[in-house]
Amino acid sequence: xxxxxxxxxxxxxxxxxxxxxxxxxxxxxxxxxxxxxxxxxxxxxxxxxxxxxxxxxxxxxxxxxxxxxxxxxxxxxxxxxxxxxxxxxxxxxxxxxxxxxxxxxxxxxxxx
Amino acid sequence: xxxxxxxxxxxxxxxxxxxxxxxxxxxxxxxxxxxxxxxxxxxxxxxxxxxxxxxxxxxxxxxxxxxxxxxxxxxxxxxxxxxxxxxxxxxxxxxxxxxxxxxxxxxxxx
Numbered sequence: 547x548x549x550x551x552x553x554x555x556x557x558x559x560x561x562x563x564x565x566x567x568x569x570x571x572x573x574x575x576x577x578x579x580x581x582x583x584x585x586x587x588x589x590x591x592x593x594x595x596x597x598x599x600x601x602x603x604x605x606x607x608x609x610x611x612x613x614x615x616x617x618x619x620x621x622x623x624x625x626x627x628x629x630x631x632x633x634x635x636x637x638x639x640x641x642x643x644x645x646x647x648x649x650x651x652x653x654x655x656x657x658x
Numbered sequence: 659x660x661x662x663x664x665x666x667x668x669x670x671x672x673x674x675x676x677x678x679x680x681x682x683x684x685x686x687x688x689x690x691x692x693x694x695x696x697x698x699x700x701x702x703x704x705x706x707x708x709x710x711x712x713x714x715x716x717x718x719x720x721x722x723x724x725x726x727x728x729x730x731x732x733x734x735x736x737x738x739x740x741x742x743x744x745x746x747x748x749x750x751x752x753x754x755x756x757x758x759x760x761x762x763x764x765x766x767x768x
Contacts, residue, residue: 552701579755586760586761586763587760588662588758588760588761589745591756594755596754604755636701636702638701644689644707644709644749646690646704646707647692647702647756648704649694649702649703650701651700652699652700652701654699
């Protein structure tokens, strides 16, 4: 019974294509995050938002962009996909303060 | 710089064989330490938050403890359904974001 939804679950695209990974949450959380996770590796923060019209880049250098026009929606866009972008992308949200993250089930992206 | 390490990298147990997973951290003032469980092909699922040294939390066969430098996730009489990757993360007092460890892959054999 996920309260945070990511689509698509799997995506295979060719190099140079523009893609948008969708993330929506129904919990009314102000904070939302995008993480990248490779097998057996740490989650790396690529973007985050503390509310509408607020977005920041994370620790991992990324060629992606995000927007936060509505509280519940936090899409991530790759303008020109490359094979190095092949990874799992996880979206998360949390309440303010020291509340835990709630994660979606991720989008596994393969760029050929 | 805030940092989290986890050991062992992988652990295989027989059903019923209790053990512990370690999460060591360095952080500029701890706001919270979080344990998550991640199944293959899914996002991490929240288990526990610990806020201060000496604190303990329990849920079914899992018990998390915290000291000033590390946290342990104790698994008592594990079952095959406890097989997963267990992730540890910290949030610094003066920051908003989370730093994750690489996880421990636990396999419990019947």
